[in-house]
Every structure is written in C-alpha cells, then in structure tokens.
Amino acid sequence: DVKVTQSSRYLVKRTGEKVFLECVQDMDHENMFWYRQDPGLGLRLIYFSYDVKMKEKGDIPEGYSVSREKKERFSLILESASTNQTSMYLCASRFPAGAYSNQPQHFGDGTRLSIL
Template sequence: DVKVTQSSRYLVKRTGEKVFLECVQDMDHENMFWYRQDPGLGLRLIYFSYDVKMKEKGDIPEGYSVSREKKERFSLILESASTNQTSMYLCASSSRPRGVSYNEQFFGPGTRLTVL
C-alpha cells in the first residue's frame, strides 16, 4: 500500500515563526503536492514538485516555499507564519503518467496548523 506520512498531526506556532511541514512517501512517486484545506474553500494547491529539486507554483503560493532534496520527501516552509495561515495542510503524491494510468493522488493524514 502507498503510504504518505506527515511529520505532525497538530502544530501550534506563533506569528513570525518559521514553520516546516514535512511529508514523506514510500512508493517512489515522482510527483508530490501540498494543499491547504479550509471550510467552504475545498483543497487549494500551494506547490507541487514533479522531480527532485523541481517545483511549480500552485494556486496560492504566496507566503510559502518548498524544498525537495530527495525523491521521497517534500517540505513546505512558512517563512514567517501569520494567523491567516492557520489551516489544515495536506500532502499528496502520485506516479508520473506511464501509458494508460490514472495517476490518482494518495494523501497523507494532514497537519492542522494553528498560528497564534
């Protein structure tokens, strides 16, 4: 089974702190994604990566950065956390398209971040 893990289920940080959210997948997937989930807004894509050291901006990249130094690990960084970044953060991974392939995304359990 595909396993996507996130470093913390719950996290509380203070405004201005630098925050690292870690995601690890064990299925050798090329693609990894970071979303934030807010009530009434669904899932919004922050950043994604389709290879080591590669990254692409999603719909709401402002205030975030990412790092992918190894294939299995994708980190989301809040350089200076703000209260409007209080949210649920979901990581996902998928394989690169090969022939007829759904390439569905597999999700981690989520990190609920509160910024005070």
C-alpha cells in the same frame, strides 16, 4: 500499500515563526503536492513538485516555499507564519502522467496548523 506520512498531526506556532511541514512517501512517486484545506474553500494547491529539486507554484503560493532534495521527501515552509495561515495542510504524491497515469493521488493524514 502506499503510505504518505506527514510529520505532525497537530502543530501550534506563533506569528513570525518559520514553520516546516514535512511529508514523506514510500512509493517512489515522482510527483508530490501540498494543499491547504479551509472550510468553504475546499482544497487549494500551494506548490507541487515534478521530481527532485523541481517545483512549481500552485494557486496560492504566497507566503510559502518548498524544498525537494530527495525523491521521497517534500517540505513546505512558512517563511514568517501569519494567523491567516492557520489551516489543515495536506500532502499528496502520485506517479506522473504516462505509464501510470491512471493512478490516483495518495494523501497523508494532514497537519492541522494553528498560528497564534
């Protein structure tokens, strides 16, 4: 069974801090994603990565960066945390389009981040 593990379920940080959210998957998936989920706004894509060291901006990349040094790990970085980044953050992974294109994204349990 696919497992996507996010390092923290709950996190509290202060404005201006540099914040790291970590995500690890155990299925050798090439594609990995970071979303944030806010009431009334649904899921919004922040960044995604096709493969190691590759990244693409999603719909709301401002204030965030990512790192993919190893295939199994995808990190989301809040360069200087602000209160409007308080949210639920969800990581997901998937095989790419092609041979496994009928496979869904698999999600972690999320990190509820509060910026004070």
